[in-house]
Amino acid sequence: MSWLALIITAALALVAALLWRRQRRLQDELVRLRGALATDVASERLKAAAEERRRLLADLHDDIGAKLLNLVHALERPEQADLVRSVVQDFRDVVSRTNQDACTLLQALGQIREETEARLEAAGSRLDWQQAPDTPDPDLDEAQVLHLFRIAREAVTNALRHGQATRIRMRVRAIARTLVFDVTDDGPGLAAAELTQASGRGTAGMRHRAEALHGSIDWAPGTTGGTKVILQFPLH
Known part of the structure; x- marks a missing residue:
């Protein structure tokens, strides 16, 4: 085999190796992008679920909380009113726990x-x-x-x-x-x-x-x- 043939063969082998490495990098990048896309979709779903939960809790707070506070004003004995206030505060804790900051x-x-x-x-x-x-x-x-x-x-x-x-x-x-x-x-x-x-x-x-x-x-x-x-x- 002539020197020219050897050089061409070596060059083709180098090009093939470079193409293989490039293909591997592209495949790895594709896997990463697919994973990132799945993560983003999952994250968006979690955000949507959290937002819906906050909305439902806010509705409960506005409805039930208001009725309990009305009950406080209707009670005559202070200890009964304080008990209802405690229930109201516990209820608010449940509602706010989702958004409560440290x-x-x-x-x-x-x-x-x-x-x-x-x-x-x-x-x-x-x-x-x-x-x-x-x-x-x-x-x-x-x-x-x-x-x-x-x-x-x-x-x-x-x-x-x-x-x-x-x-x-x-x-x-x-x-x-x-x-x-x-x-x-x-x-x-x-x-x-x-x-x-x-x-x-x-x-x-x-x-x-x-x-x-x-x-x-x-x-x-x-x-x-x-x-x-x-x-x-x-x-x-």
């Missing part, structure tokens, strides 16, 4: 304080809010915010409904990157057996939420009477 600890505490003050004022009670000035302000995710809100709300509900509280103290402080949040009422307090077992009255749900925060919750006698709920969970 926030910082201090923002969440500020919202808890504002909501509790409004509830106690409507029930003829008052709030004593005590927050350490050096309370840290880490970011909380949506689930943490929800658990903290629901524990605080249930503690207030129990104090009003079962403790006939006229004053509730909420105290916030941090000890070695652990948040200590306690709620104390001025009611008659719980019996020793009730404090030990702490069953019923929504306490099972409160324990579950405390565990979800990787923390703990306990019930104890208040310093000057009443019942104290103590929530502790780590801050990151």
Whole structure:
């Protein structure tokens, strides 16, 4: 075989190799584009489903929420009205959970304080809010915010409904990157057996939420009477 034939053969082999590599790249790109297209379609479907869910929840909120608020104004006993307000707030939690943004600890505490003050004022009670000035302000995710809100709300509900509280103290402080949040009422307090077992009255749900925060919750006698709920969970 002449040198010219060898050169032509080598050139053809090189061209064939380059074409094969080019074809492989094109095939890989086609697979990638098909995957991206499928992902985009799936993403659009998820967005559409989420939007429809938000629309349905908003409709439920506007309809059922309005009727519950009308019921609040029709009730004469403050504890009954507060119970309905608690149901309304729980319902709003369910609706807003889809769109709820994470926030910082201090923002969440500020919202808890504002909501509790409004509830106690409507029930003829008052709030004593005590927050350490050096309370840290880490970011909380949506689930943490929800658990903290629901524990605080249930503690207030129990104090009003079962403790006939006229004053509730909420105290916030941090000890070695652990948040200590306690709620104390001025009611008659719980019996020793009730404090030990702490069953019923929504306490099972409160324990579950405390565990979800990787923390703990306990019930104890208040310093000057009443019942104290103590929530502790780590801050990151």
